[in-house]
Amino acid sequence: MKNNMESVSDKNYIEQVSVECVILGYQDRQLRVLVPKLAFKGDFWGLPGGFVYQDEDTDDAARRILYERTGIKDVYLEQFQVMGKANRNSREFLDRMIGQNSDLFSDPLAEGQRSRMDYDWFTRRFISIGYYALVDMNQVIPQKTDLDVSIEWYPIGELPPMIMDHNQIVANALATLRLTIDQKLNAFNLLPETFTMQEIQDLYEAIFEKRFAQNNFPKRILRLNVLDRLEKKYTGAANKAPYLYRFDRARSSQLPTEDLFTE
Amino acid sequence: MKNNMESVSDKNYIEQVSVECVILGYQDRQLRVLVPKLAFKGDFWGLPGGFVYQDEDTDDAARRILYERTGIKDVYLEQFQVMGKANRNSREFLDRMIGQNSDLFSDPLAEGQRSRMDYDWFTRRFISIGYYALVDMNQVIPQKTDLDVSIEWYPIGELPPMIMDHNQIVANALATLRLTIDQKLNAFNLLPETFTMQEIQDLYEAIFEKRFAQNNFPKRILRLNVLDRLEKKYTGAANKAPYLYRFDRARSSQLPTEDLFTE
DNA sequence: ACAAAAGTGTTAAGCGTACACCCATGC
DNA sequence: GCATGGGTGTACGCTTAACACTTTTGT
Numbered sequence: 001m002k003n004n005m006e007s008v009s010d011k012n013y014i015e016q017v018s019v020e021c022v023i024l025g026y027q028d029r030q031l032r033v034l035v036p037k038l039a040f041k042g043d044f045w046g047l048p049g050g051f052v053y054q055d056e057d058t059d060d061a062a063r064r065i066l067y068e069r070t071g072i073k074d075v076y077l078e079q080f081q082v083m084g085k086a087n088r089n090s091r092e093f094l095d096r097m098i099g100q101n102s103d104l105f106s107d108p109l110a111e112g113q114r115s116r117m118d119y120d121w122f123t124r125r126f127i128s129i130g131y132y133a134l135v136d137m138n139q140v141i142p143q144k145t146d147l148d149v150s151i152e153w154y155p156i157g158e159l160p161p162m163i164m165d166h167n168q169i170v171a172n173a174l175a176t177l178r179l180t181i182d183q184k185l186n187a188f189n190l191l192p193e194t195f196t197m198q199e200i201q202d203l204y205e206a207i208f209e210k211r212f213a214q215n216n217f218p219k220r221i222l223r224l225n226v227l228d229r230l231e232k233k234y235t236g237a238a239n240k241a242p243y244l245y246r247f248d249r250a251r252s253s254q255l256p257t258e259d260l261f262t263e
Numbered sequence: 264m265k266n267n268m269e270s271v272s273d274k275n276y277i278e279q280v281s282v283e284c285v286i287l288g289y290q291d292r293q294l295r296v297l298v299p300k301l302a303f304k305g306d307f308w309g310l311p312g313g314f315v316y317q318d319e320d321t322d323d324a325a326r327r328i329l330y331e332r333t334g335i336k337d338v339y340l341e342q343f344q345v346m347g348k349a350n351r352n353s354r355e356f357l358d359r360m361i362g363q364n365s366d367l368f369s370d371p372l373a374e375g376q377r378s379r380m381d382y383d384w385f386t387r388r389f390i391s392i393g394y395y396a397l398v399d400m401n402q403v404i405p406q407k408t409d410l411d412v413s414i415e416w417y418p419i420g421e422l423p424p425m426i427m428d429h430n431q432i433v434a435n436a437l438a439t440l441r442l443t444i445d446q447k448l449n450a451f452n453l454l455p456e457t458f459t460m461q462e463i464q465d466l467y468e469a470i471f472e473k474r475f476a477q478n479n480f481p482k483r484i485l486r487l488n489v490l491d492r493l494e495k496k497y498t499g500a501a502n503k504a505p506y507l508y509r510f511d512r513a514r515s516s517q518l519p520t521e522d523l524f525t526e
Numbered sequence: 527a528c529a530a531a532a533g534t535g536t537t538a539a540g541c542g543t544a545c546a547c548c549c550a551t552g553c
Numbered sequence: 554g555c556a557t558g559g560g561t562g563t564a565c566g567c568t569t570a571a572c573a574c575t576t577t578t579g580t
Binding site: 527528553 | 569
Binding site for chain 3: 196197198214215218237238239240241242243
């Protein structure tokens with residue numbers, strides 16, 4: 001595998017900066033995170049990540065990484081945290097990973113130039129920029145890359161142990177989502193094109209891990225003034241048919257913008 | 264000046280990453296920002312910034328930059344944004360600055376090695392990490408560095424035009440402060456050791472640019488359960504003496520921690 | 527008719543503001 | 554006493570939750 005992989009150190013990346021993506025989906029009343037299992041020996045899971053080209057916005061780098069794993073280009077994306085600890089890339093972790101993958105990283109001093117440079121690249125200190133993305137799971141067919149052995153959706157409460165601080169990064173992504181959801185109107189990106197009020201409520205309850213009163217919830221959502229009510233949805237079920245709603249991006253962009261977090 | 268300045272390209276910094284600090288203070292019912300005027304010819308203002316050493320946490324880099332300008336070490340600090348646009352360092356700006364400072368940056372092709380390397384360093388694309396700090400203005404004696412001609416507190420509504428996106432960075436720092444103030448309890452860092460309830464209310468009104476009802480404001484603040492009520496403050500004024508309060512860091516650290524944004 | 531889920535009404539608690547009032551303080 | 558500003562009480566409106574009720578739909 002070493003031979004058909006282009007060496008990362010050859011590419012025109014910004015050095016010592018990486019982007020890590022928390023890709024959030026929603027299904028069966030649960031938030032889910034798309035997590036690859038990494039192509040190293042031993043059980044290593046880690047958030048989809050990558051590097052930033054010299055002439056590329058960090059936002060675009062995140063979009064590129066997302067496109068590789070999800071196959072969709074138009075995703076909601078938000079930068080929410082920088083991991084800047086100098087000792088993030090802990091010595092123990094590196095020793096364990098490299099020790100179990102000696103064919104990839106063998107003895108850097110005895111190896112050829114390419115391996116040596118990749119070793120230097122990966123073992124250096126990195127500053128990571130955390131993004132979270134909200135995607136409609138129905139539109140995504142998870143794609144593993146050369147760096148993964150598999151890629152799967154995990155319920156946000158049942159994540160595998162990930163490398164470094166990646167579990168904490170997910171927790172912080174969720175905290176940011178909760179904090180800004182009403183201002184950003186981004187929750188709708190987790191749902192399909194049309195949805196019922198109950199589906200939005202279920203989603204909110206999944207995000208906040210608490211129940212909302214059923215009578216006021218529609219008022220709370222409709223007050224945001226970004227939903228169109230469509231015709232009723234007749235499912236054939238023996239009960240009252242709920243209305244369908246659609247997120248109206250045109251109307252949402254007319255909201256009073258505060259340039260919050262926008263560059 | 265070129266001769267007594269150590270060349271930035273010599274130092275052991277992480278390349279293409281910078282830290283920018285929004286240093287916020289509070290006086291006369293106004294939020295204020297500490298802004299240096301840069302030591303370039305022409306009128307250039309810019310946020311205090313710097314670079315990150317290889318073995319230094321980004322948080323510590325921000326603290327170091329803050330200490331240089333304020334002389335205090337124990338400040339409230341929070342990372343709130345990354346500026347990652349590839350074309351941030353706009354061509355027009357660089358041309359204008361370098362054109363007006365030819366003695367510093369002269370013709371890079373004709374100059375010595377040091378100048379050439381500094382030119383390369385400064386004109387490359389940077390990813391900036393934005394921090395905001397909250398400081399008690401009474402404890403700060405603004406210090407200009409070699410890079411500044413002066414440094415001053417400006418009301419947040421009357422900032423000078425700053426380089427690049429620095430004015431927008433300040434706006435985003437304020438937006439973040441408003442969003443998280445009740446969870447972070449950080450507003451108290453803007454006040455002196457002891458303060459009256461009215462002073463906290465004035466501060467909140469300055470931050471949010473709106474008035475709060477006087478009767479339940481104390482309830483709102485005391486509910487946070489982080490203030491100690493001290494003895495009354497007899498000023499000699501012909502009116503009822505207000506109580507003094509003190510922020511109790513011990514009690515605030517016992518709050519339910521959610522690891523929000525903490526690395 | 528009946529079950530199931532959608533949707534609405536009633537009541538109460540909590541928090542916010544506006545306004546009025548009382549209280550302490552020094553002249 | 555009196556002006557000044559700190560501190561508190563009342564009335565009202567809005568938001569949320571718990572609970573009950575009505576409405577719609579297909580069997």
